[in-house]
Amino acid sequence: MTKYWRTAAFALLVGALAAPGCGPPGRTKEETIEVKENSGLEQAKQVLNNYAKGQALGSEVTSFDNIVSRVRETDAARADVLQKGFADLQKPKADTKAKAKEILKALEPKMTGGS
Structure with a gap:
Protein backbone atom coordinates (compact mmCIF):
# COMPACT_ATOMS: atom_id res chain seq x y z
CA MET A 1 0.00 0.00 0.00
CA THR A 2 2.86 2.42 0.79
CA LYS A 3 4.30 1.83 -2.67
CA TYR A 4 0.95 2.89 -4.15
CA TRP A 5 0.94 6.14 -2.16
CA ARG A 6 4.53 6.95 -3.13
CA THR A 7 3.67 6.39 -6.79
CA ALA A 8 0.54 8.52 -6.47
CA ALA A 9 2.45 11.30 -4.67
CA PHE A 10 5.15 11.24 -7.36
CA ALA A 11 2.50 11.49 -10.09
CA LEU A 12 0.87 14.46 -8.34
CA LEU A 13 4.24 16.18 -7.95
CA VAL A 14 5.08 15.74 -11.63
CA GLY A 15 1.62 16.98 -12.57
CA ALA A 16 1.97 20.05 -10.35
CA LEU A 17 5.34 20.93 -11.85
CA ALA A 18 4.08 20.55 -15.41
CA ALA A 19 0.82 22.45 -14.87
CA PRO A 20 2.12 26.06 -14.84
CA GLY A 21 3.11 25.79 -18.52
CA CYS A 22 -0.30 24.51 -19.51
CA GLY A 23 -3.34 26.66 -19.81
CA ASN A 38 24.41 44.57 -38.98
CA SER A 39 25.92 46.47 -41.86
CA GLY A 40 29.25 45.27 -43.18
CA LEU A 41 30.98 48.18 -41.48
CA GLU A 42 29.36 47.41 -38.12
CA GLN A 43 30.33 43.76 -38.44
CA ALA A 44 33.92 44.77 -39.24
CA LYS A 45 34.03 47.08 -36.23
CA GLN A 46 32.75 44.31 -33.94
CA VAL A 47 35.45 41.92 -35.14
CA LEU A 48 38.15 44.58 -34.86
CA ASN A 49 37.00 45.61 -31.37
CA ASN A 50 37.34 41.99 -30.25
CA TYR A 51 40.89 41.88 -31.61
CA ALA A 52 41.66 45.24 -29.97
CA LYS A 53 40.61 43.67 -26.65
CA GLY A 54 43.08 40.82 -27.17
CA GLN A 55 41.04 38.13 -28.92
CA ALA A 56 43.14 36.00 -31.27
CA LEU A 57 42.26 35.47 -34.92
CA GLY A 58 39.82 32.62 -35.36
CA SER A 59 37.57 31.09 -37.98
CA GLU A 60 36.00 34.50 -38.65
CA VAL A 61 38.97 35.30 -40.93
CA THR A 62 37.12 33.31 -43.61
CA SER A 63 34.44 36.04 -43.61
CA PHE A 64 36.86 38.95 -44.17
CA ASP A 65 36.33 38.99 -47.96
CA ASN A 66 32.55 38.97 -47.49
CA ILE A 67 32.73 41.85 -44.98
CA VAL A 68 34.92 43.88 -47.34
CA SER A 69 32.46 43.25 -50.21
CA ARG A 70 29.53 44.41 -48.10
CA VAL A 71 31.37 47.58 -47.06
CA ARG A 72 32.41 48.24 -50.67
CA GLU A 73 28.70 48.47 -51.63
CA THR A 74 28.39 51.68 -49.62
CA ASP A 75 31.93 53.00 -49.05
CA ALA A 76 34.79 52.01 -51.34
CA ALA A 77 37.42 53.97 -49.39
CA ARG A 78 36.66 52.22 -46.12
CA ALA A 79 36.51 48.88 -47.93
CA ASP A 80 40.06 49.49 -49.18
CA VAL A 81 41.20 50.28 -45.62
CA LEU A 82 39.57 47.09 -44.36
CA GLN A 83 40.99 44.93 -47.14
CA LYS A 84 44.54 46.08 -46.42
CA GLY A 85 44.00 45.93 -42.66
CA PHE A 86 42.56 42.43 -42.70
CA ALA A 87 45.49 41.27 -44.85
CA ASP A 88 47.95 42.84 -42.38
CA LEU A 89 46.22 41.13 -39.44
CA GLN A 90 46.79 37.73 -41.03
CA LYS A 91 50.52 38.21 -41.51
CA PRO A 92 52.76 36.05 -39.34
CA LYS A 93 53.82 37.73 -36.09
CA ALA A 94 51.36 40.61 -36.59
CA ASP A 95 50.53 42.59 -33.45
CA THR A 96 46.81 41.89 -33.75
CA LYS A 97 45.76 44.12 -30.87
CA ALA A 98 47.67 47.21 -32.06
CA LYS A 99 46.81 46.66 -35.72
CA ALA A 100 43.09 46.32 -34.94
CA LYS A 101 43.15 49.62 -33.03
CA GLU A 102 44.94 51.24 -35.96
CA ILE A 103 42.34 49.97 -38.45
CA LEU A 104 39.47 51.12 -36.23
CA LYS A 105 40.99 54.59 -36.06
CA ALA A 106 41.36 54.67 -39.86
CA LEU A 107 37.67 53.73 -40.24
CA GLU A 108 36.47 56.67 -38.14
CA PRO A 109 34.77 59.39 -40.14
CA LYS A 110 37.05 62.30 -40.92
CA MET A 111 35.96 65.48 -39.19
CA THR A 112 35.96 68.52 -41.41
CA GLY A 113 36.18 71.83 -39.63
CA GLY A 114 33.83 74.50 -40.92
CA SER A 115 34.87 77.56 -38.91
Missing part, protein backbone atom coordinates in the same frame (compact mmCIF):
# COMPACT_ATOMS: atom_id res chain seq x y z
CA PRO A 24 -6.44 27.24 -21.87
CA PRO A 25 -5.84 28.03 -25.54
CA GLY A 26 -5.86 31.69 -26.53
CA ARG A 27 -3.74 32.94 -23.66
CA THR A 28 -0.52 33.04 -25.67
CA LYS A 29 0.59 36.57 -26.45
CA GLU A 30 2.10 36.89 -29.89
CA GLU A 31 4.85 39.41 -30.35
CA THR A 32 6.80 40.36 -33.46
CA ILE A 33 10.44 41.19 -32.90
CA GLU A 34 12.34 42.95 -35.65
CA VAL A 35 15.97 41.91 -35.95
CA LYS A 36 18.18 44.36 -37.79
CA GLU A 37 21.08 42.93 -39.74
Whole structure:
Protein backbone atom coordinates (compact mmCIF):
# COMPACT_ATOMS: atom_id res chain seq x y z
CA MET A 1 0.00 0.00 0.00
CA THR A 2 2.86 2.42 0.79
CA LYS A 3 4.30 1.83 -2.67
CA TYR A 4 0.95 2.89 -4.15
CA TRP A 5 0.94 6.14 -2.16
CA ARG A 6 4.53 6.95 -3.13
CA THR A 7 3.67 6.39 -6.79
CA ALA A 8 0.54 8.52 -6.47
CA ALA A 9 2.45 11.30 -4.67
CA PHE A 10 5.15 11.24 -7.36
CA ALA A 11 2.50 11.49 -10.09
CA LEU A 12 0.87 14.46 -8.34
CA LEU A 13 4.24 16.18 -7.95
CA VAL A 14 5.08 15.74 -11.63
CA GLY A 15 1.62 16.98 -12.57
CA ALA A 16 1.97 20.05 -10.35
CA LEU A 17 5.34 20.93 -11.85
CA ALA A 18 4.08 20.55 -15.41
CA ALA A 19 0.82 22.45 -14.87
CA PRO A 20 2.12 26.06 -14.84
CA GLY A 21 3.11 25.79 -18.52
CA CYS A 22 -0.30 24.51 -19.51
CA GLY A 23 -3.34 26.66 -19.81
CA PRO A 24 -6.44 27.24 -21.87
CA PRO A 25 -5.84 28.03 -25.54
CA GLY A 26 -5.86 31.69 -26.53
CA ARG A 27 -3.74 32.94 -23.66
CA THR A 28 -0.52 33.04 -25.67
CA LYS A 29 0.59 36.57 -26.45
CA GLU A 30 2.10 36.89 -29.89
CA GLU A 31 4.85 39.41 -30.35
CA THR A 32 6.80 40.36 -33.46
CA ILE A 33 10.44 41.19 -32.90
CA GLU A 34 12.34 42.95 -35.65
CA VAL A 35 15.97 41.91 -35.95
CA LYS A 36 18.18 44.36 -37.79
CA GLU A 37 21.08 42.93 -39.74
CA ASN A 38 24.41 44.57 -38.98
CA SER A 39 25.92 46.47 -41.86
CA GLY A 40 29.25 45.27 -43.18
CA LEU A 41 30.98 48.18 -41.48
CA GLU A 42 29.36 47.41 -38.12
CA GLN A 43 30.33 43.76 -38.44
CA ALA A 44 33.92 44.77 -39.24
CA LYS A 45 34.03 47.08 -36.23
CA GLN A 46 32.75 44.31 -33.94
CA VAL A 47 35.45 41.92 -35.14
CA LEU A 48 38.15 44.58 -34.86
CA ASN A 49 37.00 45.61 -31.37
CA ASN A 50 37.34 41.99 -30.25
CA TYR A 51 40.89 41.88 -31.61
CA ALA A 52 41.66 45.24 -29.97
CA LYS A 53 40.61 43.67 -26.65
CA GLY A 54 43.08 40.82 -27.17
CA GLN A 55 41.04 38.13 -28.92
CA ALA A 56 43.14 36.00 -31.27
CA LEU A 57 42.26 35.47 -34.92
CA GLY A 58 39.82 32.62 -35.36
CA SER A 59 37.57 31.09 -37.98
CA GLU A 60 36.00 34.50 -38.65
CA VAL A 61 38.97 35.30 -40.93
CA THR A 62 37.12 33.31 -43.61
CA SER A 63 34.44 36.04 -43.61
CA PHE A 64 36.86 38.95 -44.17
CA ASP A 65 36.33 38.99 -47.96
CA ASN A 66 32.55 38.97 -47.49
CA ILE A 67 32.73 41.85 -44.98
CA VAL A 68 34.92 43.88 -47.34
CA SER A 69 32.46 43.25 -50.21
CA ARG A 70 29.53 44.41 -48.10
CA VAL A 71 31.37 47.58 -47.06
CA ARG A 72 32.41 48.24 -50.67
CA GLU A 73 28.70 48.47 -51.63
CA THR A 74 28.39 51.68 -49.62
CA ASP A 75 31.93 53.00 -49.05
CA ALA A 76 34.79 52.01 -51.34
CA ALA A 77 37.42 53.97 -49.39
CA ARG A 78 36.66 52.22 -46.12
CA ALA A 79 36.51 48.88 -47.93
CA ASP A 80 40.06 49.49 -49.18
CA VAL A 81 41.20 50.28 -45.62
CA LEU A 82 39.57 47.09 -44.36
CA GLN A 83 40.99 44.93 -47.14
CA LYS A 84 44.54 46.08 -46.42
CA GLY A 85 44.00 45.93 -42.66
CA PHE A 86 42.56 42.43 -42.70
CA ALA A 87 45.49 41.27 -44.85
CA ASP A 88 47.95 42.84 -42.38
CA LEU A 89 46.22 41.13 -39.44
CA GLN A 90 46.79 37.73 -41.03
CA LYS A 91 50.52 38.21 -41.51
CA PRO A 92 52.76 36.05 -39.34
CA LYS A 93 53.82 37.73 -36.09
CA ALA A 94 51.36 40.61 -36.59
CA ASP A 95 50.53 42.59 -33.45
CA THR A 96 46.81 41.89 -33.75
CA LYS A 97 45.76 44.12 -30.87
CA ALA A 98 47.67 47.21 -32.06
CA LYS A 99 46.81 46.66 -35.72
CA ALA A 100 43.09 46.32 -34.94
CA LYS A 101 43.15 49.62 -33.03
CA GLU A 102 44.94 51.24 -35.96
CA ILE A 103 42.34 49.97 -38.45
CA LEU A 104 39.47 51.12 -36.23
CA LYS A 105 40.99 54.59 -36.06
CA ALA A 106 41.36 54.67 -39.86
CA LEU A 107 37.67 53.73 -40.24
CA GLU A 108 36.47 56.67 -38.14
CA PRO A 109 34.77 59.39 -40.14
CA LYS A 110 37.05 62.30 -40.92
CA MET A 111 35.96 65.48 -39.19
CA THR A 112 35.96 68.52 -41.41
CA GLY A 113 36.18 71.83 -39.63
CA GLY A 114 33.83 74.50 -40.92
CA SER A 115 34.87 77.56 -38.91
